[in-house]
Amino acid sequence: MADWDLKKLRILRTLHELGTVTATAEALHLTPSAVSQQLTGLAKALGVTLLEAHGRRVRLTDAAELVLRHAEEVFAQLERADAELLGYLQGEAGQVRVGAFSTAIPALVVPAVQELRRTHPGLSVVVREAEAEAAYELLAEGSVDLALSLAAHAPTPRDPKFSRVALLADPLDVALPAGHRLAAEPGLRLADLAGEPWIFGSSGPWSQITTAACENAGFVPEQAHAAADWSAIWAMVAAGMGVALVPRMAMAGGVGAFGRGGSPPAGRGGREGVALRVLSGDQPRRHVIAAARRGSEGAPGLARVLAALRQAAAAQPPGE
Numbered sequence: 279m280a281d282w283d284l285k286k287l288r289i290l291r292t293l294h295e296l297g298t299v300t301a302t303a304e305a306l307h308l309t310p311s312a313v314s315q316q317l318t319g320l321a322k323a324l325g326v327t328l329l330e331a332h333g334r335r336v337r338l339t340d341a342a343e344l345v346l347r348h349a350e351e352v353f354a355q356l357e358r359a360d361a362e363l364l365g366y367l368q369g370e371a372g373q374v375r376v377g378a379f380s381t382a383i384p385a386l387v388v389p390a391v392q393e394l395r396r397t398h399p400g401l402s403v404v405v406r407e408a409e410a411e412a413a414y415e416l417l418a419e420g421s422v423d424l425a426l427s428l429a430a431h432a433p434t435p436r437d438p439k440f441s442r443v444a445l446l447a448d449p450l451d452v453a454l455p456a457g458h459r460l461a462a463e464p465g466l467r468l469a470d471l472a473g474e475p476w477i478f479g480s481s482g483p484w485s486q487i488t489t490a491a492c493e494n495a496g497f498v499p500e501q502a503h504a505a506a507d508w509s510a511i512w513a514m515v516a517a518g519m520g521v522a523l524v525p526r527m528a529m530a531g532g533v534g535a536f537g538r539g540g541s542p543p544a545g546r547g548g549r550e551g552v553a554l555r556v557l558s559g560d561q562p563r564r565h566v567i568a569a570a571r572r573g574s575e576g577a578p579g580l581a582r583v584l585a586a587l588r589q590a591a592a593a594q595p596p597g598e
Contacts, residue, residue, distance in 0.1 A: 284356075286320035287349045289313060290328065294338055294346060371400035372579040377413040378405065378426035379483075381508075381528040382566060385594065386426065386445065390586035401579055410483055414440070417569060423580055426587070429565035430490070431483045441575045443584060446566040446591040449526045450491060453511070454553045455518040461553035468495040468560050475502030475520035477511050488523050491562035516551035524554065525564060526595055566591070 293302045293313070303310045321328040326341040338346070378387050383405060391403045408416055410427035417425040418439060432442065452471065454461050460470060468491065476499040478488040484506060492499040502520045505511050511522050568587055574580060 281323035282349075282352070283320060283323060284352070286316050286323075287345070287352075289316050290320060290338075290342065291346060291349060291353070293317070293336075294342075298335055367578060370398055370578075373402040373404060374424060374579050374583045375404045375406065375422040376424045376426065376583065377408040377416045377422035379409050379413065379428070380407055381525060382426045383407060385527040386566070386587055386590045389590040389593065390583065393586050393589060394582065398582060401582060403583060414569070417571060420571075423570065423574065423577075424583060425569045427567060427569065428483055428487070429567050430487065432567060432569060439572060440569045441572045443568045443570075443575070443588075444565065445568055445587055446527065446594060447563045448566055448594070449556070450487075450523045450562045450564065451526060451529070452555050452557055453515045453522045453524050454555060455515060455521075456551045456553050457518070458521070458553065461555070463555075465558045466555050468492065468557050468562065469497065471521055472497035473500075475500055477501075477503045477505060477514050477520040477522040479506040480504035487562075487564050491523060494562065495560050512550075512552060518551075523562070527566070529554070529595075 289302065289306060289308075292305055293299065296302050296305060299310045299313050302308075303313045306313070308316075317328060324341075324345065326345070327339050328342040328345070329336045330339055331337075376387060387403075387405055391405070394401055394403060406416065406422060408422075408425075410431035413422070413425035413427050414432065416422045426445070429442075429444075452466070452468070454471075460466060463470065472492075472495075476488065476492075478499070478501060479485040480501075489499060503514055505514065508524075508528055511524075514520060515522055568584060570580060570584075575584070
């Protein structure tokens with residue numbers, strides 16, 4: 279294969295544009311002798327004659343014209359590569375991989391991706407659903423660039439491997455059967471529900487969040503039923519089987535946050551046999567964070583994704 283030396287090809291192109299070795303040398307800040315030597319070397323490497331005498335000037339041969347046609351395509355591709363690289367360095371292009379827990383995807387990640395498609399269409403975001411512990415494993419091994427999880431189930435802020443960014447303090451509302459005696463109770467507090475049958479997961483983050491919230495309110499919840507899928511929880515509450523804490527972000531997230539085949543309630547008033555109430559005074563919250571491998575958070579593309587996630591978090595319904 280011939281040796282296509284880009285530096286020498288640029289000299290040949292400049293000669294073609296300017297017409298003389300002297301003008302080429304001046305334009306490229308070389309001596310005429312250096313220009314001649316470079317072009318002689320290129321001709322030898324390619325195995326063709328590139329120049330022929332034409333009076334007191336030189337003229338490009340047909341072989342040189344052929345070489346330049348292909349070289350121009352190479353130069354154009356390199357210009358595109360330079361532009362894409364510049365976009366990458368400025369956070370306008372490239373790919374950022376995000377691992378996120380289920381309710382964070384429709385509520386935070388999807389709005390962030392939609393905004394980035396509008397403002398930075400060259401920046402690609404690849405989403406992978408993963409609960410808190412799995413998200414950090416993916417982050418540590420390099421399978422994702424950013425992990426969204428809950429602060430209570432993440433490594434400590436002192437962990438040297440990760441940098442953490444607080445995104446949202448997500449309020450937890452309570453879902454009660456529509457005909458429940460406390461469904462319309464003014465100033466409802468979590469402690470008022472101490473004697474109720476509760477519905478929450480048998481293990482995992484949501485189980486821990488529910489039990490911790492209730493214990494902070496002064497009681498240990500009696501688990502009547504175990505479920506982790508929001509549509510299942512919602513159906514059991516509507517059937518009068520118990521009460522449950524529901525993250526505000528899951529409500530805002532839409533159908534996807536309530537599992538396959540489920541549907542979210544309409545606003546905080548609830549529907550389909552469920553009364554959704556904002557808790558007074560002791561309203562619990564879960565804290566949503568984003569984490570990156572320490573040192574990577576300053577990468578322009580990742581920083582833009584973080585900014586879009588903060589914007590999506592700021593748009594969530596506020597606590598009351």
